[in-house]
Amino acid sequence: MISSLPVRGVGEEAGLAEAGVASMKKDPQVAQKVSGIESSKRLAAYTAVDHHIKPEHRVIGIGSGSTVPYVVERIVQQGQEVNKGRVFIPTGFQSRQLILNAKLSVGDVDEYPSIDVTIDGADEVDSSLNCIKGGGACHLREKVIAEAAKTFIVVADYRKNSQSLCTNYPPGVPIEVVPFAYGKVLTAVQKSIGSPKATLRMAIKKGEQIPPPLMTPALSLTAGPVVTDNGHFVIDAPFEPERMQDPSAVLRQIKLLTGVVEVGLFCNMAKAAYFGNEDGTVTIRHADGRTEEISGAQQ
Ligand SMILES: O=C[C@H](O)[C@H](O)[C@H](O)COP(=O)(O)O
Structure with a gap:
């Protein structure tokens, strides 16, 4: 279950987590909004894993942040049989812990310099799939693991879906x-x-x-x-x-x-970005300019 996985809280959810459940109890609308954002993250992550992590993929890059635990959760759901032949390359301490806690095999990029697929979160994504990343200070390793991958996929909730960078992510x-x-x-x-x-x-x-x-x-x-x-x-x-x-x-x-x-700044790197929406749909933006709106993965 996701609750057993360590989740780095960032942004407003982290603030709420730190403020404690008490304040959320006082304002059920805030609590509902937070759980809505969490389910949007999960929707994006599950759908991206279903589309891009295939049985033939053996070396998989795992990004950092609060959306990525849902990526690992979905990969675990693919079953022990397929996962026992795989190695997972982390982008930092949190990501390594996620892999280990999920009882998956961990590897290093110097040992596996060619990665089949890397899935990672983002702080903001523009209409050409350029991303701001590093809200959790992991962007150096994230960029190495993204560049080493044949396919780099971004997963995020709807708040990260921008026309232009530095519009919705104030820290820059x-x-x-x-x-x-x-x-x-x-x-x-x-x-x-x-x-x-x-x-x-x-x-x-x-x-x-x-x-x-x-x-x-x-x-x-x-x-x-x-x-x-x-x-x-x-x-x-x-x-x-x-x-x-x-x-x-x-x-x-x-x-x-x-x-x-x-x-x-991750420019011209992502093949597709998956954004979970509040209504249960997922917006998929592709590097070739196509946009799709689909029903999210079954959870
Ligand atoms: O350094 C952290 C990473 O770039 C994260 O992938 C990014 O901050 C997005 O994190 P989250 O999924 O928590 O919004």
Whole structure:
């Protein structure tokens, strides 16, 4: 059951989870909305697995985030017989735990550099299937596992389905940086690349709150930054949606800054994106421009 799998909470659902069930009890409409979003995630994940994870697929990439546990759940439902011959390549700590908890075999991309299919979540997807990823700070490994795959499929709930990037995902583009270069990269992103509100992503519950003037106001919320699975920091850079008419150009500009490890812009990579809708349908957008609306997978 999905409840036994660890789910990284992000966005508003995570906030609600942290706020506790008590507040949801007070407002049943909020609780219903959250469960609606969860069922949209599950619908997208189940449908994508049914369409793309076939018995002949032996090496499968597993993404990160709160939608991916439903991908693993559906794969487990395909049965032990088919899964015993498969190896699953994780995109980070959470994803590895999901694979292990589901009693599936885990492998590494250096051992399996050619992956049959990778399925992953996204923070926002535009009309050409370019994605913002890295809300969970996993985008470096996610991009490697997506690039290694013959087929890369994105799964998300309806809130991620955008015309243009940086429309519905306020934090903007995640940029993984080596720690000693973060100040230089942050200044360049703010002043030269065109994201004046870019910030270093700070951790929650990392330590005591240190007030200004002991800390600069920008860093006073917590005692430290988020550290990725690779030991790096993350900058979140919001851009005007007009700037995202050509996300590949923004990606290239940021990537040229020395100290940047990877940028959470996945351009021209996905073969299809599956969005679970509130009414039980799934919108499938294909890389060739086709869009389908279908009834979601049976659950
Ligand atoms: O670093 C995290 C990943 O890019 C996630 O795939 C992304 O944040 C989407 O996560 P979720 O499915 O929780 O919305």
